[in-house]
Amino acid sequence: MSIGVQSLIAVAVGIVALYGMQHTTPYYSDIVSSVEIKAAQGKPVSTDKFTMGVADVHMAKEIVIPSFNAERVYRTDGQWLVIEAVAKANNESTSLSSAFWRGPSGIRYTLSARPSLVPGLIGSERLEPGIPRPVLLIFEVPEKEVEGGTLLVADSLVNPLSQQAAIAMAPVEAKNRHQSVVIKRAGKVLPWTLEFR
């Protein structure tokens, strides 16, 4: 093989290697991103900052929030997911400021900001060590992103290499599929009650 051919092969190999590195080298933000602690719905998951368990998931086409003299109705072309969970801090007071629903396609949906004044929403109250608190999470997602979804919760996405609970969610049971979910204010222990229509 002539030297010219060898040089061409070397250059080609170099180009392929560089192309591969360009497309596979993670960004710095990926390297220091949250570490997922995997769990399944029904079992508590414990990160270094908090412990959490999902109790129930409800799916509906509309959410109703009673207010003083009227009801606020929030409709969607997709599905509302109303998730009831319990969380507590492990060793020091903390707040859960990050929650996503990751659909089977990999797309992440952040907490819905549409229904406001919902009692017990995650992040609204600080968690304390040794004191479990009920927390509510509400997502608005396309119907095809519901089944096979994963709930991602973290105290912060800003801290490098912080741990994030990744809870693989079970299919929503038939008894938990509704037309409407009414979220009412309740007491101090459980801040909300759900009614279904």
Next chain:
Amino acid sequence: MTAKAGTGERRQYWISVALLAVAAPLALFLPSRGEWLDWFAAKARQPVTVERGTTQELAGATWRLVDFTPLPGDLPETTVLLAELEVDVTDADRLRKAAPCLMTLTDVKGRRWSSNFLLPYDARNLRPDVAEKKSCLNLIEAQPGTLQLTGNFIIPEGTEGLALILSMNGEPQQRLLLR
């Protein structure tokens, strides 16, 4: 000749390894401009323990833990712990610059509770006098003299071995452990 060259290469190899062992940590530490050393020093520094009834100087004031008062919590099986301190301000300018103070409650298991901004509703009704006392934030306008300071924490009932960790935002190098 070959044996001599081999010895020289081995020597060069081990010198390079030794230099690498020195250079690699330096490459990590030097760009931080001492921040790593400060971090290690802060971690290694233990808080000054202040037993009940005794006082300790910190950031232009003398601090004394007056009492830990348990009050009923809003939630079942919880307690609101009210920490009351007496602060004798000797250098108001220094205290104002170092303010606000930071309070953390710790227990025998090493768990840490951050203080609440407001006293919970039920506890507030039992101790209306707390509204007249100062909080850590009020120290930004401290004047010479003695003031009563409070902090409150929501903890599980039956928590044992409680102690208060107190530090100043502007002088984090010293902490007090009041118990």
